[in-house]
Amino acid sequence: MAHVPGIRKYVARWAAEEFRPATLVNSLFSGVLIYMLEIIFVISFTALVFSGPMANQLPRALSFILLGNAILLGVLTLLSSYAGTIGVAQDTPGAILGLAATAIVTALPAQALEQQFATVVMMIVVTTLMTAVLFLVLGIFKLGGLARFLPYPVMGGFLAGTGWLLAKGGIGIMSGKNFGTELLEPQTLYHWVPGLFLGLLILGSVAYFRWSLILPVLLFVSTLIFYLVTFVIKISPAQLESEGWLVGSIPAGSMSGYPLGPDMVAQVNWDVLWGQIPNLVPAAVICVIALLLNCGGLELVTKKDINLDRELVAAGAGNLLAGLVGGLVGYHAISLSNLNHNLSGGKRLVGVFTALLLFVTILLGAPLLGYIPKLVLGSVLVYLGAGLLIEWVYKAWFNFPRIDFAIIITILAVIMFSGFLNGIILGLVFAIILFVVSYSRLNNVKYALPGGAIRSRVTRSWEEQQLLDSQNERFFLFKLQGFIFFGTANNISNQVRKLVQSKPAGTIRFILLDFTLVSGLDSTGLLSFSRILQWGEKQKIGLGLTGVTKSLRDQFIRGGMHEQPNHLLFFPTLDQGAEWCENQIIAETLTPASANPDLITELKGIVGQGKEVEKLLTHMECKEYVAGEYLIRQDDTPNSIYFIESGKVTARWAGQDQNEVRLETMGGGNLVGELGFYLGIRRTADVIVNEPSVIYSFSRQKLADVERVDPESANLFHQIVATRLGERVVHLLGIVENFER
Known part of the structure; x- marks a missing residue:
């Protein structure tokens, strides 16, 4: 327990800094401002899931989703390696869950409202818990870097598709209609067109002014203008709610039904839910990528070092607890964290205050939240979606090679017209193709040298040295490296043949392939080496495989490449292989007496x-x-x-x-x-x-x-x-x- 005094000193220093009167007031102000944005973001993303036929369930769902967000924010604030981290339910999983929720509602009877609600809520719980486990596993075992293996254009296609779903979802929230010709009806246009322009105005203003408070100011001003206009034209709040302009109040009290309670669980249609798992698993993977991107961006704007593995653990713990109460998947919000950094210098107390305000909101029922205009919620989604589309479509045209840009557009088009799951499948296909093409371009031959440049550690007699110098091209070494599969193995075969054919017939007697730097060999790559052996036999060239481990040797033998005197030999080291070649050349040329x-x-x-x-x-x-x-x-x-x-x-x-x-x-x-x-x-x-x-x-x-x-x-x-x-x-x-x- 020797470390306890050190912890106490750290806590004392932290408390003295955070609870100074000036700091306390600043943190409270920052917390209130971020709380308002958290409320708008969470309601917007919840509305993505509970839209269309489920829109009337939005106030009911908000109670436990807000609670989950409060828990997520509190845990992430306390565990993050950066004190100013602010977490929130996120747009990317929200957009994917919105599609899955629509599929669930479509698959269930229209009159089974409770079953629809319970199944959609359980879908949220399963997705959040699944993502939490993935975060924790990657963080605990320090495997966060695996997400970076996803090719950039494929990731760009997913994010562009997410941008489309967000913008489309924002329009759907404002209009209350499915995306189609219904949106062009006169009575529908005035529901969503103002929000569309507001979202684009927010996007342009944020990019142009670069003021950290521009977003909350615009949302606050737009809400005031909305109510000013309705007051002038004499539309009451009750009429606004009945016509679908407002969210609707959250039920008073604590939570409106615990998501994992027996009554709710009994209503879940598990067959329909499990049918959506193929849509939900990719959402968890994309969340890992998005979290790492957000943390990387946060490092740049705050100029602070952030431990990615620790952030994965923190986000995993937060989502695990949030998922148990029905919260949406959430992680670091770069915009809110940057706002905290600019307002308070990145104080941890800001996140604590914000989480407490969210808890208070749930306990008091938050009747005021029901008066938030859907126009404001939809504009936030349009702003986020349009931002992703501009980043990964418009800017990608200038920043990416044409083939990469084509991949982004293709994945986006598939998501738009065929669904997110098909977009994921196509993205994985592109990822595999890009890997194969890119890796096949790598040269697994580090260098190729004649025997005269790689003498063994055998000290030869003067006559032997003269012989080996004069016949230094009787054998060649190919130093191999990296992982070898069918594409690169074929390149090795072509390089061996090209070298032999560039010399006069009979010049090269032996070829050494050194595997010391080879990390692995797949079964299809063995075929190319078998072809090298067969071709070498026809050319009367012996093949020596050096630096071969026991497991690699067993792999060659299972592939049909057995040792054959003067045709194929295995050597533990390159030195032994070179010595064997030298001995063969000496034995073929010198008499035993002159050789010894x-x-x-x-x-x-x-x-x-x-x-x-x-x-x-x-x-x-x-x-x-x-x-x-x-x-x-x-x-x-x-x-x-x-x-x-x-x-x-x-x-x-x-x-x-x-x-x-x-x-x-x-x-x-x-x-x-x-x-x-x-x-x-x-x-x-x-x-x-x-x-x-x-x-x-x-x-x-x-x-x-x-x-x-x-x-x-x-x-x-x-x-x-x-x-x-x-x-x-x-x-x-x-x-x-x-x-x-």
């Missing part, structure tokens, strides 16, 4: 003095070693240097994780341990004998004796070591270059 020179022949090639070399060797101790025996152990004192007469040894280094790495393999004619011997530093690696070997050793004490009694042999020794060190530096530089590729 003795020590005297090799040293003669360095200094050109055969008798002197033989004389030098008489000063050394010769010993036979068996396979597996240690010649040098890591951290040993460097007392001797070794000359390999015959056989083979390998230097291996073990790191802190105890994983061994092969540094170098050396055969006859090579020196071992010269760096430690000359520098006097402890051995940095183990040197293990690979096969029966004959090795000469030369100790420090023996060298001192030779320098005293036979200086010519001592000088020859130093000349041999200096030459070998130079060759080793060149060899190691090649290794470093390979590591950097």
Whole structure:
């Protein structure tokens, strides 16, 4: 409990700052203003759901939807990483729920009003809870970034479609009619045309003046003008309500029927509700994207860092509680949060005050809310919808490539004329196509190099080195990367064929495909590699797959690619694959004798003095070693240097994780341990004998004796070591270059 004093200090500092008289008054004023906008937004989005035949149920539904919004706002205010966050029920899920509600009402008998209402309310509960769970899972497991994989034009098509549904819904709320020729009737036009112009006026004013209070001022002024006009032409509030100009009062008391109460649940038609699930699931996914977009926009306008995963958890918790009382899906409102930022500097107390005012509204029945003109509610929806259409249609024409713009328009058109679900399906199809097309353009071949540029860590004799240099294009390496599927695998196959065909026939003997940087391979991609193997057999080219993990190797074998000597081989590392290719080239060209020179022949090639070399060797101790025996152990004192007469040894280094790495393999004619011997530093690696070997050793004490009694042999020794060190530096530089590729 050591952290409790720290929490107390934080709360004390927060309370001292938030509850100063000047701050308190400012927060209260800001809360009242945001409360008024929250009321208008929530009623507008609720009216989207409860419209048409369900319009008379709007006041009844508002009671628990307002309660859900108050809970959402309170939780989000307290849990958000940004103190000034304001949450509200949102337009995007509201537009989709409006379509689903219409489908539910159509599917049920016209006289089954209670069943219609209960099923629509349960649809709201299911959607909000489903979205809450999705928010929580993504936030807790830090998976919010997954939503960003949706292609931008597809997301733009969804948002443009949402804009159309909002604008269409706003007109429907104001007119009380379905979207069609009925809207052109004279007695209907004057219900919705003024609201349409008001919505466009709000949109233009918000964009032009960029004043944070322009929206509430315009809504307040338009409400005053509405009642001033009705007063002048002497229309009473009762007549306005009967003619469909007003919302209608919310029932007094607390909530008008608990959505999850037994009476309400008993009225739900579950078969009809489950039939709408395909429409509701995409709504939850789109809410995730919209939340992340809003949080990103909020970071820009407030210049504050916002933890996206924490915001998902906060929104998830808020929606979980709100859903249990029938609240609509909600999350961060960038406009209201920015208003709070401008008015109060982003105080958390503003959100608390706003939530409390919403609770008071529900408890007192809010009779004044029934006098809000539908013209104002509809204009808000027209403003929001037109804003999305301008952003994702008009501006997209200038900002997006034509193919992306075509996708946006196509999805919008499908949503307009065929429904949101079909738009979602088309959007997913476009997303898959865009992924395949975009990913197939990526080059999975990081680079292709001839064998001369990727020597193995085997130190070759002088004659072998000359041979490999002269035949450096006998094998090629293709370094692969990323995830490989059928499209990109085919590109790899084409690049291999193009390279082979660009060389004279028979030049390339082996191809190495390195999978070290490959993250995965799908089953369809295996077919392209099988074709490479079959084509290589016809060209008499061997195929080596390097950097292949056990799981990847099993995948190749299940695909019918089994190891075949000289045709297909698997290697755990690229180094082993390169060594195999080098060995094959050497075996095909050199005789066994020339490929395995003795020590005297090799040293003669360095200094050109055969008798002197033989004389030098008489000063050394010769010993036979068996396979597996240690010649040098890591951290040993460097007392001797070794000359390999015959056989083979390998230097291996073990790191802190105890994983061994092969540094170098050396055969006859090579020196071992010269760096430690000359520098006097402890051995940095183990040197293990690979096969029966004959090795000469030369100790420090023996060298001192030779320098005293036979200086010519001592000088020859130093000349041999200096030459070998130079060759080793060149060899190691090649290794470093390979590591950097």
